[in-house]
Amino acid sequence: xSAFMVEALDVRKxxxxxxILRGVDFxxxxxxxxxxIGPSGSGKSTFLRCINHLTKITGGYLxxxxxxxxxxxxxxxxxxxxxxxxxxxxxxIGMVFQRFNLFAHKxxxxxxxxxxxxxxxxxxxAATEHARGLLDKVGLAHKAxxxxxxxxxxxxxxxxxxxxxxxxPKLMLFDEPTSALDPELVGEVLEVMRGLVADGxxxxxxxxxxxxxxxxxxxxxxxxxxxxxxxxxxxELFDSPKTERARNFLSHVL
Amino acid sequence: xxxxxxGAVADERPEPPTAGLTIVPxxxxxxxxxxxxxxxxxxxxxxxxxxxxxFEWPLVASYFFSPAILHGLATTVWLTVLCMTLGIALxxxxxxxxxxxxxxxxxFARLYIxxxxxxPILVQLIFWYNLAALFPELGFGIPFTGITFFQANTxxxxxxxxAAILGLALNEGAYMxxxxxxxxSSVDDGQNEAAxxxxxxRLKAMRRIILPQAMRVIIPxxxxxxxxxxxxxxxxxxxxxxxxxxxxxxxxxxTFETIPLLLVCCCWYLLLTSVLSVIQGRIEAxxxxxxxxxxG
Numbered sequence: 157x158s159a160f161m162v163e164a165l166d167v168r169k170x171x172x173x174x175x176i177l178r179g180v181d182f183x184x185x186x187x188x189x190x191x192x193i194g195p196s197g198s199g200k201s202t203f204l205r206c207i208n209h210l211t212k213i214t215g216g217y218l219x220x221x222x223x224x225x226x227x228x229x230x231x232x233x234x235x236x237x238x239x240x241x242x243x244x245x246x247x248x249i250g251m252v253f254q255r256f257n258l259f260a261h262k263x264x265x266x267x268x269x270x271x272x273x274x275x276x277x278x279x280x281x282a283a284t285e286h287a288r289g290l291l292d293k294v295g296l297a298h299k300a301x302x303x304x305x306x307x308x309x310x311x312x313x314x315x316x317x318x319x320x321x322x323x324x325p326k327l328m329l330f331d332e333p334t335s336a337l338d339p340e341l342v343g344e345v346l347e348v349m350r351g352l353v354a355d356g357x358x359x360x361x362x363x364x365x366x367x368x369x370x371x372x373x374x375x376x377x378x379x380x381x382x383x384x385x386x387x388x389x390x391x392e393l394f395d396s397p398k399t400e401r402a403r404n405f406l407s408h409v410l
Numbered sequence: 411x412x413x414x415x416x417g418a419v420a421d422e423r424p425e426p427p428t429a430g431l432t433i434v435p436x437x438x439x440x441x442x443x444x445x446x447x448x449x450x451x452x453x454x455x456x457x458x459x460x461x462x463x464x465f466e467w468p469l470v471a472s473y474f475f476s477p478a479i480l481h482g483l484a485t486t487v488w489l490t491v492l493c494m495t496l497g498i499a500l501x502x503x504x505x506x507x508x509x510x511x512x513x514x515x516x517x518f519a520r521l522y523i524x525x526x527x528x529x530p531i532l533v534q535l536i537f538w539y540n541l542a543a544l545f546p547e548l549g550f551g552i553p554f555t556g557i558t559f560f561q562a563n564t565x566x567x568x569x570x571x572x573a574a575i576l577g578l579a580l581n582e583g584a585y586m587x588x589x590x591x592x593x594x595s596s597v598d599d600g601q602n603e604a605a606x607x608x609x610x611x612r613l614k615a616m617r618r619i620i621l622p623q624a625m626r627v628i629i630p631x632x633x634x635x636x637x638x639x640x641x642x643x644x645x646x647x648x649x650x651x652x653x654x655x656x657x658x659x660x661x662x663x664x665t666f667e668t669i670p671l672l673l674v675c676c677c678w679y680l681l682l683t684s685v686l687s688v689i690q691g692r693i694e695a696x697x698x699x700x701x702x703x704x705x706g
Contacts, residue, residue, distance in 0.1 A: 270619075
């Protein structure tokens, strides 16, 4: 068993002639919380999506919990896995999106039990009970029967986090979870995320919330032009960045 | 400082109006004009149609529930239901193929839609009916090898009924494919992404997440198509399948009561399309869940 929850070696991604990831080296230990920051277009979100194979990598090596995602290795070749196998791997990795992406035709609680019942084959009753606990955890027990369209952005995002947690993931990926929210709603979502950190969840968070990165994360990775330029403790990165690019970026956002 | 100024201005304002004022709607002085026109037209219609003895309404009534007409009606109904069901199933398959990233698959789907939308349904029906002229024997085997698994006389397989089903369902499939495709494209890609991230396969995401939401867009035009299909089945009279219209035609060719029998047909078609509209309304309400409530 690998010591790392996520291990990336020289991960590359290009679409036609455009290089989006130009060799990302990155590791996340079990229970670690790491945020990815950097200017837009630097490849943060793309890299995050590569981790659960929503985006296919075009080079390098990427493993989650010691296992390749989406590929099977034979000698020095990687064979892409079938749908079912990739789906099964994805089921162990929770993901939270910028635009929430709650299932619009399902109520909050139906959103949460959908995957446990349909993917894991959990009993509806057990899944519902678990879901009620999760709703309580994100402070929305009273909104169980509300449709997404009846909820505020902050509430939708908290439901989306509960939905990801319902699969009992070993890793949570957050793709700019607060970027689409009105400023006054950001706090409630970050609050729920802090709770997860306290529970010991391994998390990778792409974010523009520098305070969250500074206060909560074990490490912060600064990405630029498809590479991780600096990856260190928040104190070190924010207070004494080593590279000119990080200094430049931080001077604009802090 | 500015506070006192604002206060001073407020003091000079006239007394604010009290609540409970009565709202008088704009009095439309000529509102009676369209009412009179409509009543006049209704009176004209009553005199010239309902009270016109040449329409022979009693005769219409006597044929309305006659066994032959009811038998034809049954054929029309099951033909509609069967062809529409096959058309929808085919439409989903063609729509998904059309959106495939394998070029030859999407190309085939395009070709299918192009052909069946591009030729008249009446011609297609007659074509299927005369299939034996092209292929006296129908069989299944491997092309260019002479290996066949089964073979039969075309005229035994393609009866008027199978020709009608083939013609109507294959044609409907092409139209439904475009409707389903529009529905699927209307669902935000994030829905699919969220489903996949939760570990659903492509098929399961389509069935559980995408299609139920696409239904909201798919249902109204499908209602149209169903009503269209009900009336389109009357075309099968050209290949001697005894649907509602064909039955009426064969009666009036003997009795020369052309108009009353066509009226019988029209009334039945109207009645059935009304029922279909009600069903469509119910289904729309069902798939509007989570959307209708957004109004507030």
